[in-house]
Every structure is written in C-alpha cells, then in structure tokens.
Amino acid sequence: MENYKKPVNNFPLLEVGWISKAHPPSKNMTQFDKILKTLKTTQKTWLVTGNAGFIGSNLVEFLLTQNQKVIGLDNFATGYQHNIDDVVNSVANQAAQNFTFIEGDIADLKTCQQACEGVDIILHQAALGSVPRSIEDPITSHESNLTGFLNLLTAAKDANIKRFVYASSSSIYGDSEELPKVEERTGNVLSPYAVMKKTNELYADVFKRLYGMETIGLRYFNIFGRRQDPKGAYAAVIPKWVNALLNGEDVFINGDGETSRDFTYIDNVIQMNLLAGTTQNEKAFGEAFNVATGGRDTLNDLYALIKKELKKRVDNLAEKDVIYRDFRAGDIRHSNANISKAHDIVGYTPTHDIYQGMQAAIEWYITDLK
Numbered sequence: 615m616e617n618y619k620k621p622v623n624n625f626p627l628l629e630v631g632w633i634s635k636a637h638p639p640s641k642n643m644t645q646f647d648k649i650l651k652t653l654k655t656t657q658k659t660w661l662v663t664g665n666a667g668f669i670g671s672n673l674v675e676f677l678l679t680q681n682q683k684v685i686g687l688d689n690f691a692t693g694y695q696h697n698i699d700d701v702v703n704s705v706a707n708q709a710a711q712n713f714t715f716i717e718g719d720i721a722d723l724k725t726c727q728q729a730c731e732g733v734d735i736i737l738h739q740a741a742l743g744s745v746p747r748s749i750e751d752p753i754t755s756h757e758s759n760l761t762g763f764l765n766l767l768t769a770a771k772d773a774n775i776k777r778f779v780y781a782s783s784s785s786i787y788g789d790s791e792e793l794p795k796v797e798e799r800t801g802n803v804l805s806p807y808a809v810m811k812k813t814n815e816l817y818a819d820v821f822k823r824l825y826g827m828e829t830i831g832l833r834y835f836n837i838f839g840r841r842q843d844p845k846g847a848y849a850a851v852i853p854k855w856v857n858a859l860l861n862g863e864d865v866f867i868n869g870d871g872e873t874s875r876d877f878t879y880i881d882n883v884i885q886m887n888l889l890a891g892t893t894q895n896e897k898a899f900g901e902a903f904n905v906a907t908g909g910r911d912t913l914n915d916l917y918a919l920i921k922k923e924l925k926k927r928v929d930n931l932a933e934k935d936v937i938y939r940d941f942r943a944g945d946i947r948h949s950n951a952n953i954s955k956a957h958d959i960v961g962y963t964p965t966h967d968i969y970q971g972m973q974a975a976i977e978w979y980i981t982d983l984k
C-alpha cells in the first residue's frame with residue numbers, strides 16, 4: 615500500500631498474522647484455542663481492575679463472552695461509564711448477569727480487599743497511564759500506580775488468590791538502545807511512570823518468592839484499538855490523530871517523525887492476558903513478558919497509514935500537513951519487541967499486525983467516535 619512500509623520485524627507477516635520463524639504455523643490448535651475450549655466448561659471469577667478504561671473494558675467484554683464471571687473495579691480517573699455500558703450492551707443478557715462492578719480506588723486497601731472476595735484470577739490494569747502525566751505530577755501517578763498496585767497485590771495474597779497478572783510497560787526499557795527489546799536486558803528508566811512499572815515488577819517478583827504467588831507482568835508496547843480514549847492532553851497517538859483528522863484539526867508529531875514503535879492491536883493483548891491468567895507453566899511465574907507484534911513503524915509511517923485508511927472510508931477528508939514540534943521529554947526513541955519469550959513460555963501467537971489492527975480500529979472509530 616501507498617506510503618506504508620512493511621515494518622522491520624523479527625517475525626514475518628503471514629496471511630493470518632505474525633508467527634514466529636522458530637514456530638511455523640501448525641494445523642494443531644493454538645494454546646489460545648485450547649484455553650477457549652476449556653473456558654466453555656470451566657467458569658472462573660476474574661477481577662479486572664481499570665475496567666472502565668480501554669484495555670480493561672476489552673478484557674471484561676471478552677471474558678463475559680466466554681461465560682466467565684467478572685468483577686470490575688475502577689474509580690473513573692481516566693475511564694468512562696459509557697465504556698462499561700458499551701460492554702454490558704454488547705454481550706448477551708445472560709453473560710451480562712455474570713458481571714459486577716465496584717466503583718472504588720485501588721489506593722484504598724479496603725476497596726482492594728472487598729474486590730478480591732471470591733476471585734480466582736486477577737488481571738490488574740488500573741493505573742494512570744502516560745509518561746508526560748507522570749513527569750508533570752508524579753505523586754498522583756504514584757498513588758494509583760504504586761500504592762494502588764501494592765494494595766491490590768497484598769489484598770490478593772491475603773485472600774489466597776495466587777494468579778496475579780498485571781500491566782507493565784515497554785517504558786521500562788528506558789535508554790537501552792538494543793533492538794529488538796529482550797526481557798532480561800533493560801536500560802536506565804527515563805520517567806516516573808517507568809520507575810513505577812519497574813517497581814511493580816520488583817514487587818511481583820518478591821511476592822512470588824516470599825508467598826508463592828503466581829505473578830505475571832505484561833510489558834505492553836503501544837496498544838491501540840476500540841474504546842481507546844482520543845481526548846485529553848495525555849491521549850495516545852492513534853486515537854488522537856484519527857480524531858483530529860475526522861474533525862479537521864491539526865495533527866502534531868513530537869520530533870522528526872522517525873521515532874518508531876511496535877504498535878500492537880488490542881486483540882493480541884486480550885490473548886496474552888488469557889494465556890497468562892491460565893498458564894500452568896511455572897516458568898511464567900515471577901516473570902515479565904513483552905506483549906507486542908514484533909513489528910516497528912515510525913510515526914511518519916503511522917500517520918500515512920491512518921490517513922490512507924481514513925481516506926478509503928471518509929469522503930472529503932480534510933488533508934492537513936502534519937506539524938512537527940519538539941521531541942517530548944522521557945520518550946524512548948525506538949521500540950520494538952522480541953516476542954519469543956511469550957511464545958515459548960505461554961504460547962502467545964499474535965493474530966493482528968498493525969495493518970490488520972488498524973483496519974478494525976478505524977472502522978470502530980468512524981462508527982463509534984462521538
């Protein structure tokens with residue numbers, strides 16, 4: 615496609631998605647297929663924190679469609695009631711009855727204790743995202759991202775919940791210039807946000823060693839997809855640009871546009887959370903895994919891709935030139951993941967590359983963006 619360069623990657627794109635060279639496609643069921651089959655007959659109770667946000671709402675929706683019981687916990691710091699309503703309305707009535715929502719703050723230990731009652735598996739997503747937010751106001755981010763994390767981890771331990779899967783971040787690679795990023799080699803962190811995510815991983819490791827908890831950290835690499843918030847100062851780049859183009863507003867790129875990222879579609883994240891939530895492989899416990907596709911695209915590539923996909927669907931799209939401005943403090947220059955560890959230990963096989971994900975995300979934004 616025009617202006618779209620195939621990403622530099624360590625996993626070739628096949629017709630159905632990204633598949634490890636070391637693990638060619640097989641006619642056998644994937645690990646994810648096997649889990650979905652098991653879930654049909656095994657109902658567990660999952661606590662999904664941050665369920666009014668982007669990733670959490672997608673996890674809740676998927677789990678409900680798989681006949682699971684789900685408790686959501688969110689304080690609406692950056693999440694929305696309309697995301698919860700959207701999830702409840704999108705699943706069958708019977709599935710919706712398996713959902714309970716607690717409005718509350720993870721910075722409050724009692725709230726975490728209440729949320730942990732009767733739970734089998736935790737998927738902890740609640741946090742204040744954004745590197746710039748953490749630079750401007752580290753204390754507020756710390757309350758959710760570290761105090762809240764430790765509260766939930768402690769409440770889980772006290773409730774004898776072993777499986778604790780949590781959102782970490784590619785930001786912990788910091789100033790390491792190595793590409794692709796391999797889990798055991800990180801650099802100096804560049805922001806308070808990265809300090810918090812790195813400390814989450816340290817706590818999770820220690821709780822595994824001290825209390826035998828089955829903690830698993832997921833280092834998300836620039837996730838995008840339906841329900842990601844396009845608004846506000848800290849919005850992620852894909853929904854922000856889609857929204858700006860749809861509304862004829864200016865689009866800004868921080869730096870020269872050659873900054874690159876491993877943009878990862880939400881369905882891959884759902885798969886990895888379910889794999890991490892159910893794996894019986896002890897090698898996964900106390901570990902952190904890259905959650906990405908193994909691709910790498912620059913911001914200039916990304917802008918061209920978004921414009922191209924929007925033009926196919928929207929008549930008279932206002933075409934503005936992008937405005938380049940200063941690099942942003944705390945940002946990593948290049949980011950691209952090696953995803954072999956996730957593949958080898960829990961069977962992660964991403965189904966969508968950036969191109970496949972973008973088609974689905976843009977359809978959603980055009981239909982649902984209000």
Ligand SMILES: NC(=O)c1ccc[n+]([C@@H]2O[C@H](COP(=O)([O-])OP(=O)(O)OC[C@H]3O[C@@H](n4cnc5c(N)ncnc54)[C@H](O)[C@@H]3O)[C@@H](O)[C@H]2O)c1
Nearest residue numbers: 664666667668669689690691692693719720740741781837
């Ligand atoms: N989206 C990405 O690209 C990305 C990349 C790396 C890591 N992550 C991490 O993934 C997780 C989910 O991110 P997201 O993109 O869905 O963000 P989001 O802002 O859409 O969702 C986060 C949710 O957590 C809730 N929350 C925040 N603080 C809370 C608190 N103290 N108590 C209860 N709820 C609270 C918010 O209200 C929101 O609904 C976060 O931990 C984030 O740091 C995301």
